[in-house]
Amino acid sequence: MKNPFTYSNIVTGPYFCNRKKEQDDLLEFIRASQNVLLYSHRRTGKSSLIKQVFLNIKHQSPDIGTLYIDLYGTTSEKEFMTRVFQQLNVLETNTDKLLNLLKSSINKFSFQISVDPATNSPTITPAFKSADESLVLKNLMELLVKFSTKRKIVIALDEFQEVGKYANADSFEKQLRSYIQQQSNICYIFSGSQQHLLTAMFQSQNRAFYQQASSYPLKQIETEHYIPWMEKLFNDGSLSISKANLKRIVERFENHPMYIQLFCFFLWRELQHESWNDQTVNMIERVMIDQKHLEYQTLWDNLSINQKKTLKLVLMNDGQNLFAAEELTIVNIKTASIVTRCLKTLSEKEILVKNGNYIIQDLFLKKWLALNA
Numbered sequence: 001m002k003n004p005f006t007y008s009n010i011v012t013g014p015y016f017c018n019r020k021k022e023q024d025d026l027l028e029f030i031r032a033s034q035n036v037l038l039y040s041h042r043r044t045g046k047s048s049l050i051k052q053v054f055l056n057i058k059h060q061s062p063d064i065g066t067l068y069i070d071l072y073g074t075t076s077e078k079e080f081m082t083r084v085f086q087q088l089n090v091l092e093t094n095t096d097k098l099l100n101l102l103k104s105s106i107n108k109f110s111f112q113i114s115v116d117p118a119t120n121s122p123t124i125t126p127a128f129k130s131a132d133e134s135l136v137l138k139n140l141m142e143l144l145v146k147f148s149t150k151r152k153i154v155i156a157l158d159e160f161q162e163v164g165k166y167a168n169a170d171s172f173e174k175q176l177r178s179y180i181q182q183q184s185n186i187c188y189i190f191s192g193s194q195q196h197l198l199t200a201m202f203q204s205q206n207r208a209f210y211q212q213a214s215s216y217p218l219k220q221i222e223t224e225h226y227i228p229w230m231e232k233l234f235n236d237g238s239l240s241i242s243k244a245n246l247k248r249i250v251e252r253f254e255n256h257p258m259y260i261q262l263f264c265f266f267l268w269r270e271l272q273h274e275s276w277n278d279q280t281v282n283m284i285e286r287v288m289i290d291q292k293h294l295e296y297q298t299l300w301d302n303l304s305i306n307q308k309k310t311l312k313l314v315l316m317n318d319g320q321n322l323f324a325a326e327e328l329t330i331v332n333i334k335t336a337s338i339v340t341r342c343l344k345t346l347s348e349k350e351i352l353v354k355n356g357n358y359i360i361q362d363l364f365l366k367k368w369l370a371l372n373a
């Protein structure tokens, strides 16, 4: 039997744990045509949640069309638009119809249409010059409106913070907003993980997307929801783990879905030939930390000496009491203003987050630092 746990892919269906309330909430936003800003730290499950909601819509509410756009890695308006064009086949799988729609909506640029052999659906690749970008955006938006005359459409723009990094972000955001505001039958889910960038985009008065969406922070999955989900997946493979042990796993990984998946992936493998014992957990955790070694080492090497000291200070003191003279002496930092400055930079790099106290965002970085720094 195939290992049911997976940590590098978006998960849906039986591999997707609970989030019933979040699924209902998102559907309610969509039904009310209310744009929503879905945000959380990285790897909390935003993309998986969106995909799960879209899957539900596909099965239960085919009166709503869904379009999922992953903006990760896009660096310009042009790439943004290309990504959207390339997904349009999801809304219209019939090549002839799609072609007709394109012909009637697009006036000044060319595009290639090819058929993806895997899905047998048409893929559009537009070709246009930077000078024509505004026109292409207009055409694209008109095309979306055409799709939305037949049925409501929900568009997820995942990793939306990337838009704020484009060279012409300000004017692109303004154009985008003005189109979005006119689209009465299209609802948007803006999703992203670099909180300071997203908050700046949606909460600063001088930005185009100021108050354009309801905020929906995604929290961790609760322990009581994890336990039956894990239990079922292990049981399906004839492996049984007590509820108490499942609870220990969830707590040890602080309810973090990716790390719990990763741990269960290894545990599943281990239990194929060994029975559970207390060393298993430690051993697997060690393997997980080792896997991250290179990534964390690079991160560490790229920090300044004072940032390294500040990170040690946070680790040692659990994020509290970071400015006391005697604490600074222990890590050999000269002044509290250095700490202030480094805390700011480390937060901008998303290594630390302020949640009352400063905490190290990535649980495994914390575990790695405790062993290596």
Ligand SMILES: Nc1ncnc2c1ncn2[C@@H]1O[C@H](COP(=O)(O)OP(=O)(O)O)[C@@H](O)[C@H]1O
Residues within 6 Å of the ligand: 006, 007, 008, 009, 010, 011, 015, 016, 017, 018, 019, 040, 041, 042, 043, 044, 045, 046, 047, 048, 049, 193, 221, 257, 258, 259, 261
């Ligand atoms: N509801 C869930 N149930 C089980 N595992 C999940 C769930 N949500 C996320 N995960 C796990 O966490 C990983 C990261 O989720 P993802 O949706 O990519 O997060 P994000 O988009 O917030 O970065 C997934 O690959 C999966 O292993």
Ligand SMILES: [Mg+2]
Residues within 6 Å of the ligand: 046, 047, 048, 158
């Ligand atoms: Mg994601």
